[in-house]
Amino acid sequence: MRRSARRRRTISAVWQDGRIVVSVPASGTAAQEKAWVETMVARLTAQRDRQATEHGPEGLVARAEALSRRHLSGRARPTSIRWVANQSTRWGSATPSRGTIRLSTQLQGMPDWVIDYVLLHELAHLIEAGHGPRFQALLAGYPRLAEAKAFLEGASFAARRGLTGEHAED
Known part of the structure; x- marks a missing residue:
């Protein structure tokens, strides 16, 4: 205390x-x-x-299925989703040929809508590999798209500068 x-x-x-x-x-x-x-x-x-x-393996799959149904007409069907600690410069990654998604453990503790955005981003990669107009169209329906991107940009900025958001004295 x-x-x-x-x-x-x-x-x-x-x-x-x-x-x-x-x-x-x-x-x-x-x-x-x-x-x-x-x-x-x-x-x-x-x-x-x-x-x-919610963020365990079964919870992530359930969230991914719900996001895919809601935003991608159910077209993205990952074979596995897991947390990984070895992604220091990426929030997530996908391997479309295998249907796998990996999320950085750095996302843990972030708001659910940010995690959902990253998960949706990786689900979209299972359908469209690049970041071109077709990929962007897949993400366009996410209601907090701009907000989630801004949040992640801020988190990246803070991490690069060693800022933790913790105060010495409240």
């Missing part, structure tokens, strides 16, 4: 080095702090467990 003199009413919690760090107002009582920490730990743990299910 981190007490912050700058905080007046808000509480935040983040995963940091495999542990949950809860930032609370320094003016809180011991009972309030205990309740805040319990609430935030429960919330982050539940979120992690839900994401592990």
Whole structure:
């Protein structure tokens, strides 16, 4: 737990080095702090467990099938989707001849709509190999296309500069 003199009413919690760090107002009582920490730990743990299910192999396939049906008329049918840690410059990759998709573990923890965009991008590659007009047309129906691209550009920019988004003091 981190007490912050700058905080007046808000509480935040983040995963940091495999542990949950809860930032609370320094003016809180011991009972309030205990309740805040319990609430935030429960919330982050539940979120992690839900994401592990949704972002596990079966969850990724289900998401891909739903995205393919919704945006690609069901034409993209991946044979496997998995997380990989060896993609430092790409968010995802696809091998159309094998129908495989790999997603960078760097996406984990990003908003679902960003992960869905990358997954849809790779699904589109199972249909169209390049990034030409036909490929772009496949992605055009994604409602948060520009927002997801901007988010990933910002994340890439921050990563290149070693920025983590974590503050020394809340």
